[in-house]
Amino acid sequence: MARNAQLLIDLAAQITGSSHALGIKNQLYASGCPPALLPMLTALVQGVAWSRDQLLACAQEDGLFALAPSELPPGCPPLEPPPAELVVVLYEALLGSRRVRGTSPIVELVRRRKASLQQTLAARRKRGAANAYAPTPKLPRYLRVNFLRMSDAQARSHLDSLGLRCAPAAAGPGGPNSLRVDKGTYCADPLVPGLFALPPGTSLHGDGAVARGELVLQDRSSCLSALALAPPAGAAVVDTCASPGNKTLHCAALMGRGRVTAFERDPARLATLRRRVAEQAGEMIVEPRAGDFLAADTSADGEFAHVSHVLVDPSCSGSGLAAAREPSSASEFASIDEHDGQSGALAPDSAEVEALARAQERLVLHAMALPAVRVVVYSTCSVYRRENEDVVLRVLRACGGRFELAPCLPSWPHRGLDGADGDAELRRVAPLVCRAAADADSTNGFFVARFERVLPPAHAPVVSACAAGEAVARAARKAERKAARKAARKAERRATRKVGEKLAWAAPAAAAPVGERSSDAQRAHKKPKARGSSDTRT
Numbered sequence: 001m002a003r004n005a006q007l008l009i010d011l012a013a014q015i016t017g018s019s020h021a022l023g024i025k026n027q028l029y030a031s032g033c034p035p036a037l038l039p040m041l042t043a044l045v046q047g048v049a050w051s052r053d054q055l056l057a058c059a060q061e062d063g064l065f066a067l068a069p070s071e072l073p074p075g076c077p078p079l080e081p082p083p084a085e086l087v088v089v090l091y092e093a094l095l096g097s098r099r100v101r102g103t104s105p106i107v108e109l110v111r112r113r114k115a116s117l118q119q120t121l122a123a124r125r126k127r128g129a130a131n132a133y134a135p136t137p138k139l140p141r142y143l144r145v146n147f148l149r150m151s152d153a154q155a156r157s158h159l160d161s162l163g164l165r166c167a168p169a170a171a172g173p174g175g176p177n178s179l180r181v182d183k184g185t186y187c188a189d190p191l192v193p194g195l196f197a198l199p200p201g202t203s204l205h206g207d208g209a210v211a212r213g214e215l216v217l218q219d220r221s222s223c224l225s226a227l228a229l230a231p232p233a234g235a236a237v238v239d240t241c242a243s244p245g246n247k248t249l250h251c252a253a254l255m256g257r258g259r260v261t262a263f264e265r266d267p268a269r270l271a272t273l274r275r276r277v278a279e280q281a282g283e284m285i286v287e288p289r290a291g292d293f294l295a296a297d298t299s300a301d302g303e304f305a306h307v308s309h310v311l312v313d314p315s316c317s318g319s320g321l322a323a324a325r326e327p328s329s330a331s332e333f334a335s336i337d338e339h340d341g342q343s344g345a346l347a348p349d350s351a352e353v354e355a356l357a358r359a360q361e362r363l364v365l366h367a368m369a370l371p372a373v374r375v376v377v378y379s380t381c382s383v384y385r386r387e388n389e390d391v392v393l394r395v396l397r398a399c400g401g402r403f404e405l406a407p408c409l410p411s412w413p414h415r416g417l418d419g420a421d422g423d424a425e426l427r428r429v430a431p432l433v434c435r436a437a438a439d440a441d442s443t444n445g446f447f448v449a450r451f452e453r454v455l456p457p458a459h460a461p462v463v464s465a466c467a468a469g470e471a472v473a474r475a476a477r478k479a480e481r482k483a484a485r486k487a488a489r490k491a492e493r494r495a496t497r498k499v500g501e502k503l504a505w506a507a508p509a510a511a512a513p514v515g516e517r518s519s520d521a522q523r524a525h526k527k528p529k530a531r532g533s534s535d536t537r538t
């Protein structure tokens with residue numbers, strides 16, 4: 001027992017103490033951890049990543065770092081700089097299992113100091129200096145019905161057969177969009193079709209429907225991206241950053257038929273994607289594609305010239321992953337973890353977050369460069385403005401009026417950051433985009449925005465606001481000219497038929513600033529029934 005405990009501590013220290021070059025998820029699987037211990041190792045690594053700074057502040061206040069060498073157990077390494085193992089053992093003692101197991105000198109040190117550290121922690125909590133210690137919210141366990149394999153009614157019968165009772169959705173203490181799911185019950189998500197909420201911590205290890213890919217463990221917020229994209233049956237879709245494929249396969253389930261080309265540049269994650277596509281009967285629709293989406297051909301006669309909908313759910317800081325995940329098996333963890341390895345502990349103004357945001361912008365702009373694309377949805381599991389609203393603003397500037405921000409899932413009540421600090425641009429974007437948070441929405445922190453193409457005015461300048469966007473903008477210009485000529489010809493034909501009805505709303509929208517474009521977008525969004533689909537505007 002103590003040996004296993006020490007093994008977990010050593011592996012967790014090795015992973016959390018490294019430079020994340022491989023990403024946490026990959027390191028977990030490459031660690032050599034026995035499969036039976038992998039869920040515990042995962043929980044330990046995530047817990048340490050989340051609470052490192054607070055644990056060290058507590059140890060500092062407790063005087064741990066002021067101990068003389070003679071006060072340390074024999075063989076104990078110096079505590080400055082704090083060894084990774086110390087943070088792991090502090091986590092276990094104070095926030096994790098609350099037990100100090102293991103055999104090393106650091107374990108012995110923390111064992112001796114445990115009572116004092118606990119008191120220090122309690123004092124810090126009392127005076128509000130340890131907010132990060134507040135227990136992470138226990139989120140409901142969500143199950144998405146894979147409509148390629150199972151119907152809503154079959155899913156309900158399956159849940160009934162597990163001894164759960166269907167209850168009406170009830171709001172929790174977090175507000176009207178939070179969900180309270182009592183023990184022994186489940187409920188249908190009132191806003192996300194085909195999603196069921198089960199009590200927090202429900203173990204679905206070994207559940208046949210999950211194993212067969214009929215039900216998918218997928219967080220509520222993660223379902224928003226495909227819903228926002230709303231690809232119609234038969235559409236040609238690209239998922240730019242696909243693995244492990246939750247959103248790809250959600251798109252496929254919504255479409256029923258059509259094609260989703262799912263790019264993934266990481267070979268190991270591509271293998272996961274392929275496996276899950278097969279498990280969930282997605283082969284007829286999803287085509288996993290090895291490689292970098294940024295290298296995808298955007299020419300007017302290229303392979304993706306017919307793609308109408310693109311999902312961009314790129315690598316991000318993962319700062320929204322608030323849930324304390326205690327998966328009941330390694331495979332369960334593998335099936336739900338979409339985040340690709342950043343620690344989630346990156347500071348919002350760090351160079352890493354800036355680099356991620358630049359890459360996110362490049363991906364969205366490259367998606368917009370596809371000649372026939374009409375809808376681009378951008379999402380992250382980050383709560384940082386730099387990766388969310390700021391990316392949207394910069395993309396809008398860089399795309400030269402070819403795309404506008406459309407209202408994203410208008411019935412989702414939690415909208416973007418409101419710019420209360422006087423930021424007018426942010427105020428215009430906020431009502432159009434969605435955010436999610438653990439307390440208000442009973443799900444991980446998330447962000448989604450929906451861009452729609454506006455009819456490009458002939459010779460529209462493509463102005464790149466960021467250096468990273470320049471190359472993409474140049475590539476886009478070529479396709480732009482062709483698309484503009486085509487659009488102009490089409491518009492001319494229409495104008496002679498219908499006295500310019502469409503041009504009247506499209507042209508001013510393309511020339512107006514973001515906010516005005518956005519309100520035009522809202523009108524345009526409501527047009528499909530009157531005019532046919534808004535997706536037919538190009």
Ligand SMILES: C[S@@+](CC[C@H](N)C(=O)[O-])C[C@H]1O[C@@H](n2cnc3c(N)ncnc32)[C@H](O)[C@@H]1O
Nearest residue numbers: 241242244245246247264265292293313315340
């Ligand atoms: C946040 S994860 C995607 C999660 C996925 N959308 C889901 O819902 O299951 C980001 C993924 O995109 C991949 N990726 C990042 N940039 C990429 C690019 N330029 N081209 C292709 N794949 C990329 C990463 O390797 C990672 O697997």
